[in-house]
Amino acid sequence: MEKLKKAILQKGKVVSKDVLKVDSFLNHTIDPLLMKQIGEEFYFRFKGEHVTKIITIESSGIAPAVMTGLFLNAPVVFARKKKSLTMTDDVYKETVFSYTKQEYTDITISKKQISEGDRVLIIDDFLANGEAALALAKLMKQSNATVIGIGIVIEKSFQPGRNKLIDKGYRVDSLARIASMEDGKVTFVEEKAEIHPK
Amino acid sequence: MEKLKKAILQKGKVVSKDVLKVDSFLNHTIDPLLMKQIGEEFYFRFKGEHVTKIITIESSGIAPAVMTGLFLNAPVVFARKKKSLTMTDDVYKETVFSYTKQEYTDITISKKQISEGDRVLIIDDFLANGEAALALAKLMKQSNATVIGIGIVIEKSFQPGRNKLIDKGYRVDSLARIASMEDGKVTFVEEKAEIHPK
Numbered sequence: 389m390e391k392l393k394k395a396i397l398q399k400g401k402v403v404s405k406d407v408l409k410v411d412s413f414l415n416h417t418i419d420p421l422l423m424k425q426i427g428e429e430f431y432f433r434f435k436g437e438h439v440t441k442i443i444t445i446e447s448s449g450i451a452p453a454v455m456t457g458l459f460l461n462a463p464v465v466f467a468r469k470k471k472s473l474t475m476t477d478d479v480y481k482e483t484v485f486s487y488t489k490q491e492y493t494d495i496t497i498s499k500k501q502i503s504e505g506d507r508v509l510i511i512d513d514f515l516a517n518g519e520a521a522l523a524l525a526k527l528m529k530q531s532n533a534t535v536i537g538i539g540i541v542i543e544k545s546f547q548p549g550r551n552k553l554i555d556k557g558y559r560v561d562s563l564a565r566i567a568s569m570e571d572g573k574v575t576f577v578e579e580k581a582e583i584h585p586k
Numbered sequence: 587m588e589k590l591k592k593a594i595l596q597k598g599k600v601v602s603k604d605v606l607k608v609d610s611f612l613n614h615t616i617d618p619l620l621m622k623q624i625g626e627e628f629y630f631r632f633k634g635e636h637v638t639k640i641i642t643i644e645s646s647g648i649a650p651a652v653m654t655g656l657f658l659n660a661p662v663v664f665a666r667k668k669k670s671l672t673m674t675d676d677v678y679k680e681t682v683f684s685y686t687k688q689e690y691t692d693i694t695i696s697k698k699q700i701s702e703g704d705r706v707l708i709i710d711d712f713l714a715n716g717e718a719a720l721a722l723a724k725l726m727k728q729s730n731a732t733v734i735g736i737g738i739v740i741e742k743s744f745q746p747g748r749n750k751l752i753d754k755g756y757r758v759d760s761l762a763r764i765a766s767m768e769d770g771k772v773t774f775v776e777e778k779a780e781i782h783p784k
Contacts, residue, residue, distance in 0.1 A: 411698075413661075416663060416666070416695075416699055418655070419661055420656035420661070421656065424656055446645035447644035447664065447666075450649055451652045454648075454652065455618070457616070457618035458619065463617055463618070465616070466645065498609060498614055501615045
């Protein structure tokens with residue numbers, strides 16, 4: 389997605405060869421128009437899949453997920469990273485290791501918010517080691533919902549997440565795939581022309 | 587806002603006379619179309635205020651804030667509840683007591699994401715004791731930005747938050763004001779006809 393790649397090149401900051409800061413448009417400050425365009429792009433990619441629910445994880449996944457839900461006309465459920473006192477229902481739970489934060493977190497979804505017949509699109513802001521997306525997919529497995537695909541805003545293609553997910557049989561659609569961030573420079577994976585150039 | 591009140595009556599659950607669960611459309615499952623309508627309503631209420639930035643707090647404030655930002659053409663910044671390893675900039679920090687979770691949390695905003703000249707609209711999902719909104723306003727005071735108003739999705743008007751904020755001179759606009767939840771029944775504050783009935 390060209391507009392997203394442009395934002396990454398113009399506003400992203402390569403902190404190290406593994407860490408990209410996009411806090412000026414995606415995960416601290418959010419650019420609402422770019423989120424809308426991201427939602428529209430996911431709509432084009434998944435509109436034939438009869439998505440009934442979009443699943444993401446707090447907090448940075450919420451903005452792109454809600455815009456995608458608006459276009460696909462599907463409710464969005466965000467997994468919580470910590471059980472709160474007002475969430476007293478039974479929940480599905482998985483444990484995620486965050487390489488960024490170097491800690492384990494429990495993520496939960498209330499059982500009431502997801503049904504056996506749901507066709508689920510998982511949306512997240514980043515794909516690196518795949519831990520968060522895999523945990524979301526496992527939550528869906530617990531609920532017997534069907535994961536029809538995983539939509540990622542920014543994929544660090546030099547890390548193992550994408551292959552882990554594909555090995556488990558999931559369709560992975562990433563809007564920007566980063567091949568390398570060596571020497572402070574972002575290089576994207578070369579791809580065939582997009583189906584919906586913007 | 588009539589559509590919001592209808593959602594509260596039809597889908598909200600009064601857990602106790604103080605606690606309303608709206609996890610089927612606002613703070614666990616999110617209804618994207620309702621969020622869009624909420625964003626449009628805040629746009630009508632604040633469009634004359636030359637808003638340059640929208641501030642909210644993770645996680646449940648993000649969806650209504652991003653939709654409001656889309657209509658007002660302003661970027662959205664969400665305060666984080668815990669400093670993460672990739673957020674290495676200097677930050678503004680305040681401490682919030684959550685009555686729901688019965689714990690103190692530090693909330694932070696990177697200094698780079700807010701400027702002295704910003705005209706800020708604070709958006710949050712709930713107003714009860716006013717702790718979160720007050721902390722966001724204090725963060726803005728630290729940055730010398732101007733808070734032009736506070737937009738709340740659901741206000742529990744029987745709790746002290748609204749008055750605390752008004753006493754400090756802030757404009758507070760809440761889309762649904764709950765007068766009472768006695769006996770498991772939601773009663774709204776009677777208000778004059780809305781400027782933009784929907």
